[in-house]
Amino acid sequence: MARLRTVSPNSKGWTRRRAGRGFVYLDGAGVRLPAEDVQRIRDLVIPPAWQDVWICPHPNGHIQAVGVDAAGRRQYLYHPDWRAKRDQLKFDRVAQVAQRLPDVRAMILQHLALDGMPQERAVATAVRLLDLGYFRIGSDAYADTNGSFGLTTLQKRHVRRRQDQLVFRFTGKSGIEHLIEIDDPLAVAAVETMRRRRGGGDRLLAYKERLWTPMDASMVNTYLREWTGADITAKDFRTWHATVLAAAALADSDEPGDTKTSRKRAVVAAMKEVSSYLGNTPTIARSSYVDPRVIDLYEDGVTIGSAVRRSYDSPDEKQLAIERAVSRMLDSAPEQLGRASRTRALTR
CATH class of the missing domain: 3.90.15.10 (Topoisomerase I; Chain A, domain 3)
Structure with a gap:
């Protein structure tokens, strides 16, 4: 993981200017950037519709780009390592919120x-x-x-x-x-x-x-x-339900899960199911809504299968039981994933 540098979009940065069907990229003095810097910027995939774009000159800046979208909202592109840390904090907080639901x-x-x-x-x-x-x-x-x-x-x-x-x-x-x-x-x-x-x-x-x-x-x-x-937001409901739906789908998968390919198919199918409920794409469901520990645990053989397969007297009773099972599974994630990691190391 890269050592990140805290940056501000209010500081001097790089920018872009439309040229034909694409853009040219300029440093703070208005000089065109060399090819290697242009490639880093292209790898960020800054949306073409963004206006007033600020680009971080530092590859390890925690913010990599800022712009104003078509709806007039300021949007940010973060360094992948920064986002990973932020996402884990988000999912930890949502898991705590779920216990209060x-x-x-x-x-x-x-x-x-x-x-x-x-x-x-x-x-x-x-x-x-x-x-x-x-x-x-x-x-x-x-x-x-x-x-x-x-x-x-x-x-x-x-x-x-x-x-x-x-x-x-x-x-x-x-x-x-x-x-x-x-x-x-x-x-x-x-x-x-x-x-x-x-x-x-x-x-x-x-x-x-x-x-x-x-x-x-x-x-x-x-x-x-x-x-x-409590620190609860409207979006927490979608994030939590996406995580629960994914955990239930993986536990109830028709895939045997005995090979890497089989597990991959199960994850793909689960993300499709989650996205059908959320009204977005499987990629967005996985990257922004489903707690990644659910997938990591599934790949290590840990699911909420017993809660999914049990009989219930009402849909509300089933929902509550499955949510509690997901909460317990996430609480045990450090121990479960640590045990799996040690097992893999011993078998190498």
């Missing part, structure tokens, strides 16, 4: 039972939908610029009632079409109240404290922090 869900159910549509009930509905439907939280910039939607930017037209279900159809990030069905009675009742309301604009999620007011993403994250006292 039963209490969070109990609080959500209490707020869903409130009369009327105060802010607590409306935001609790959003969190319930995040938990059941694996939605992205949503961005006003993406909705306005790209016509792509997440939970808090959905409009009334994106959902309909079908018997006892809610059926969501909408275009999400990267133009991916989503079809999500929710059959939770409390969520159905709350969403129907919002959908049938008069006033408050076209946004689906809204609360009423004298007048109907549309909800935004910041309300969801504020609600989670204030009511739980």
